Amino acid sequence: MIRIVQLYPRDMNLYGDWGNARVLQKRLQWRGVDAEIVDHNPGDPTGLDGDIFLGGGGQDAGQDKIQEDLQGHIDALRELVEGGAPMLLICGMYQLLGRTFVTGEGKVIKGAGILPLDTHASTDRLIGNVTLESPEFGQVVGYENHSGRTYVDAGSEPLGKVLRGAGNNGEDQQEGLRYHNVIGTYLHGPVLPANPRIADFLIAKALERRGMTVELGPLPVDEITEKAHRTAASRPR
Numbered sequence: 001m002i003r004i005v006q007l008y009p010r011d012m013n014l015y016g017d018w019g020n021a022r023v024l025q026k027r028l029q030w031r032g033v034d035a036e037i038v039d040h041n042p043g044d045p046t047g048l049d050g051d052i053f054l055g056g057g058g059q060d061a062g063q064d065k066i067q068e069d070l071q072g073h074i075d076a077l078r079e080l081v082e083g084g085a086p087m088l089l090i091c092g093m094y095q096l097l098g099r100t101f102v103t104g105e106g107k108v109i110k111g112a113g114i115l116p117l118d119t120h121a122s123t124d125r126l127i128g129n130v131t132l133e134s135p136e137f138g139q140v141v142g143y144e145n146h147s148g149r150t151y152v153d154a155g156s157e158p159l160g161k162v163l164r165g166a167g168n169n170g171e172d173q174q175e176g177l178r179y180h181n182v183i184g185t186y187l188h189g190p191v192l193p194a195n196p197r198i199a200d201f202l203i204a205k206a207l208e209r210r211g212m213t214v215e216l217g218p219l220p221v222d223e224i225t226e227k228a229h230r231t232a233a234s235r236p237r
């Protein structure tokens with residue numbers, strides 16, 4: 001049984017980010033592996049025990065709400081990240097696994113300080129469809145909507161190079177971050193249905209860590225995901 005943990009889905013779950021958990025669960029089940037989805041929300045007594053971790057996007061107010069609980073789980077999260085646990089962090093949670101997010105009102109929301117990045121909001125929002133080229137995953141498509149501008153430390157590896165859209169900050173053509181087995185990105189959509197290579201990367205890492213050998217071959221859904229990808233890539237910004 002593979003356990004997929006959603007981090008703060010009550011407050012951090014925009015534009016269908018929850019769909020990422022469903023994609024992972026289904027792709028595992030189609031390969032004959034049972035998978036359950038468990039949620040961690042502020043105040044939940046349960047520890048962060050799982051195989052794949054997902055964090056979604058959220059409004060500034062949602063980020064503010066979860067920051068205290070997040071501070072209480074920094075050690076556990078750091079251990080997971082440094083130990084190679086697969087994690088997909090979207091937008092608001094991508095920002096909050098970094099060091100700080102300074103909102104448009106100048107409020108400082110504390111992050112976990114695990115990812116080498118800082119974010120500050122600007123007056124305008126970066127909104128629209130995104131296409132990027134990733135060395136690992138090829139073309140990746142999704143949708144962004146954020147006020148935050150994220151700057152990753154020099155020497156860190158982005159998820160990819162922006163071909164269309166703004167990405168981390170609209171300036172350096174970088175989108176997201178790759179760090180151990182963490183993928184940080186601004187892409188909603190949700191991102192996994194149209195980018196199954198990222199889904200299978202997370203699945204492969206989870207299975208590897210559990211010592212399970214499972215062939216991640218083609219799936220009957222491949223044709224549909226291909227079509228979804230092409231359609232998303234052809235849409236105007």
Ligand SMILES: NC(=O)CC[C@H](N)C(=O)O
Nearest residue numbers: 057058091092146147148
């Ligand atoms: N879509 C999001 O997760 C937004 C994150 C954050 N509130 C921002 O505006 O930058």
